[in-house]
Amino acid sequence: MTVQTLQAAQPFSRDPDWWRGAVIYQIYPRSYQDSTGDGIGDLAGIVKRLPYIASLGVDAIWISPFFTSPMKDFGYDVSDYCDVDPMFGQLSDFDAVIETAHAYGVKVMIDLVMSHTSDQHPWFVESAKSTDNDKANWYVWADAKPDGTPPNNWLSIFGGSAWQWSPARMQYFLHNFLTSQPDLNFHEPAVQEALLDASKFWLERGVDGFRLDTINFYMHDAELRDNPALPTDQRNSSIAPAVNPYNWQEHLYSKNHPDNLKFLRKLRALMQPYNAAAVGEVGDAQRGLEILGEYTAGDDLMHMCYAFELLSGDKPTAEYIKDVMDQVDDVASDGWACWAFSNHDVVRHPSRWNLSDDAQRMFTTLMMCLKGSACIYQGEELGLAEADVAFEDLQDPYGIEFWPEFKGRDGCRTPMVWESSNQNGGFSTADKTWLPVSADHLSQSVAQSEADAGSIIHHYRCAIALRQAHEALKTGTCSPMSVDQGCLVFTRAGCGEELYCAFNLTDDNATLEVPVGDWQAIDSAVTEAAPQGGKLNLGPWQPCILQRKLT
Template sequence: MTQPNAATIKPVINADWWRGAVIYQVYPRSFQDTTGDGYGDLPGVTKRLPYIASLGVDGIWLSPFFTSPMADMGYDVSDYRNVDKLFGTLDDFDILVAEAHRLGLKVIIDQVISHTSDQHPWFVDSRASRTNSKADWYVWANPKPDGTAPNNWLSVFGGPAWEWDGVRKQYYMHNFLTSQPDLNFHNTEVQDALLDTVRFWLDRGVDGFRLDTVNYYFHDKALRNNPPLDEEGAFGLDAPDVNPYGMQNHLYDKTQSENIEFLKRFRTLLDRYDGRMTVGEVGDGARSLKTVAAYTSGNDKLNMCYTFDLLGPDFTAEHIRNSVDGFHKAVTDGWVCWAFSNHDVVRHVSRFTESGAEREHIAKLAFSVLASLRGSICLYQGEELGLTEAELAFEDLRDPYGIRFWPAFKGRDGCRTPMVWETGSPNAGFSTAEKPWLPVPYDHGLLAVDGQERKPDTVLHHYRETLAFRKSHGPLIDGDMTFLDSNQDVLAFTRSKAGESLLFVFNLTREPVDFLLPKGVVVKDILPMPGFSATMNQQVVKLDGLDGFSALIA
C-alpha cells in the first residue's frame, strides 16, 4: 500500500488543549534583557524558553510587546501589527514562536482592543475633525451646556473618564489614562479593523489570545449616568479602595449586551484556524460570574475567562470554596482559568503570609491548592521562586496608576520587578545595564533560579513536582470536582474522571486539625503530595497548620 507523502500529513491538533492547561505569564520587559538597555526583550524570552518548558507548563502568555509610547507599559497600542523596538522585531517574534512550538509550548498574546494609544493613527485621524473617515471610530460626546463632561463615568486610573479635545470641541472617553482613548465598538468598521489585526497574528502562528478588559468594549449609547454602588462602603474589585471608581455601580460604561455578538464574531474568526483559543479578563465586581457565564456559554464565544475572585487578600477555605463553587454553579457549560498572581496585583505570597518565615511554605501550599482546582491555571513569572512583592521608593515607580494614588496605593510596579536568574550576578542575571527599568530587590536575588536549581526542597522544585503530579492524573486536567462538607476551616474536595477519583484536603489555618472523612469515602492509596506531611489514621486525616493531603479513593 502506498504511503501518503509526509508533506501532506497534517499533525493532529487537540482543539481543546487549553482545557486544564497550565499557562506561564511572561512580562517581557522584566524577563530577560539581551541588549543591555535595562529592558527585557523577545530574544530574552526565547533564550529562557527551555527553562519555562522545564517547569512542565503547556504554554506562555506574553504581555503586550506591540508598538507603543509605553504610557501604560504597552497597554496603549499605537500599531497592532508590529513589535515595539524596545522588545525587538517581527523576526524576533517569529523566532520565539517557532522555538516555543519546537519545545511543545503554545503561545498566547495579550490583545488590547478596548482602547488604543492616542498616538495610534486611527485616533490621530479621528480627533482631526468631526467629518473625516474615522471620526466615529472613538467615543466622542458633546459637553453639557455648562461645559462639563457628558456624564459621571470615571476612569479606573483616577478622575473623569472624559477628556476635552480642543480641535473637535468634544470630549472623548477613556476608561484608563487620558492617552488611552476608547474605541467605538458600535461602529462595525472598528470591529472589522480590529479583527483584521487579530488575523495578522493568527497567520503568524499564535495559538491564542488573552483579551484584556474584555467586558469594556461597548458603552451605553445613551451615555446614562452610573448609579452609586448599593453596598455601603463597598468598592469594586476593579480598583483599590483609595479610588472613587469603586464607588459606582458600572451599569453603563462597560459590560453591555452588544458585546456578546462581537465575541461571536471573534470566535468565528478563530474557528477558521486549528486549535486556537481565547481567555478573557473580566473585571465586573459582583457581576463577574454572571458576565463570565454569558461570555463562555454555548461554545460560540470565549473559550474561558478569569475573574479577580482569587486575586485578593483572602486565602481561606471558605473563600476559595465559595469562589470555585460559585463559578461552577453559575457557569454550567463554560470554563475558567484560575490564578493567584499576575502583573496587576500584589504577589500572592505577600498577600497570603502573616510573617516572612511563612514565605516558602505558603508559596508551596498555594500552588498545590491552585493545581488541584477544576479549570485551567495561569502562573505569573517569579511565583515559582516564591518571590514577594517588592517595596519600591516613589522615585523608582513607573506605573502611572501608582504614581497617581501614592502613597495610599503604591501601584503595580512591586509585582513587575525583573526576573532573577543568577545569584550574585549584577541585577541577578536579568540585565547588564547599570540601572534596569525597575530595580532588582536584594532579597529577590537570593531566590534566583540557579540557586534554587541546586537545592532539593525549593519552591521551584515544588512547582515542577506538583505540575508533574497534576499531569499524571487525568482527573486534575478536566475531571469533575465535588466539595466535601466540614465544620472546620478545611478545604476538602474530590476530583474524578474515567473511574479514577482523588481526594484533596487542605488546612489553610496555622493550627493543626483532624478531618474526619465522610461516610462512603474509602481511601485506596495515599498519594504523597509534594512538600506536605499530613497523615491518616483510619478515617481521620491529621494535618499540621498550612498542610495538605491527597489520596486515591474508591
C-alpha cells in the same frame, strides 16, 4: 549559573481542547530577560529562557503586550496592532519565540488590548481631526453638556473623569484608563472588522491564543446614561484601589454591554480553524463571576475567563474559596474559569496574603487541583515577595497618581532574578534597568533555587506534574466543596479515577474523616499525609490528595 536538567521537548499538540485545565505561565516581557543590554527585557530574551520555562512543565506562555506603543501604560496603549515595538525587537524575534516554544511543546498566547488604543494610533489621530473623516466614529465621542462639563458621570480606573476634552473636535472622548488611552467604539462595524483583522494577523503568524485585556470594557451604552451610585456597603476595591472613587459607582453603563457577546462570537469563529483559545480578563468588582459565566457559556463564546476573586487582598479562607466555587457552579456551570493568585497588576500573593513557606506550597498545590485552568506569574515559582520600589524609581502612572496610599504595580513588575551573584540578577548587563532589581530577590534567583532541594521552585514543578499526570485534575468533574475545621475538602473525578483533595488553610492541626473507599496515597512530593483507620491528620497548611480507581 547552575546547569539544569531539562525535560525532553514534548510533541506539539494540535488538540483543540488543549486549554482545558492548562497551566499558563505569564511573562511580563519588560522584566523577563534583556538580550541587548538596554535594561529592558525583550523577545530574544524570552527565546533564551524558553528551555527554563519548558522545564516547569507548563502548557503555554502568555506574553504581556509587546506591540508598537508610546509606553504610557507599558504596552497596554497600542499604536500598531501588527508590529513589534523596537524596544522588544522585531517580528522575526517573535517568530523565533513561536518556533522555539513549539519545539518544546509549549503554546504561545499573546495579550490583545482591544478596548482602547494609544492616542498616537493612526486611527485616533485621524478620528480626532474632525467629525466627518473616515474614522470619525471609530472612538467614543460626545458633546459637552450645556455648561461645558463631560457628557455623563463615568469615571476612569486611573482616577478622575473618564472623559477628556479634544479642542480639535470640540468634543469629549471616552477613556476608561489613562487620558492617552481612548476607547474604541465597538458600535462601529468597521472597528470590529479592523480588530478581527489584527487578531487574524497573529493567528496566521502561529499564536495559539489570546489573553484579552479588560474584555468586558469593549462596548459602552450608546445612550451614555449616568452610572448609578453604589451603596457604601457594596464597594469593593478588587478592581481599583480603595482610595479611588471609581469604587463608588455601579458601572452599569460604561461596560458589560450585552451586545459585546455578538463580537465575542465573531472572534471565537475566527479562532476556531486555528485551534486557538482565548482567556478573557473580567474587570468587575460586583458581577465578575456572573460575567465570567456569560462570556464562556456554550461553545461559541470565549474559551475561558478569569475574574478577581482569587486576586483578592485578603488571605482566602476555606469558607471563602468554597463560596467562590459555589458561585461559579451557580452562575458559570456551563463555562470555564481560569485561576490566578498573582499577575502584573496586583501585589504578589506571598506578600498580599502574608504567607509562610508552607502556606505558599499549599496554595500552589490547591491551584493545581481546582477545576479550571491556571495562570502563574513569572517569579511566582521562586516564591518572590512584592519588591519595595522607592517613589523616585516608580514608572507606573497608577502608583504615581495615588502615592503613597497606593504604591502602584511596579512592586510586582521588577526584573526576574536569574543569578544571585550578578548585580542585576542576570536580567541585564545595563548600568541601570528600567525598574531596579530587588536586592531582596537575589537570594531567590533561579540558579540558587535550582541548587536548593528545599526551594519552592521544585514544589511548583511537582505540583504542575501532578496536574499533568491526572486528567481528573485537568478536565474532571468536581464535587461540591465542604469545609471542616478550616479545611477545604472536595473530590475530582475522571478517566477512571477519583481524587480526594483536602487542604488545611489554618495554623492548627485538623483531623478529618475520610470517605469510605479504597483510597491510596498518591505518589507525589506535594502530598505526604495518609489516612489511618479512616482518619486523616493534617498539620497546618498541609494538603492531602488520595486516589481510588473507578470501575
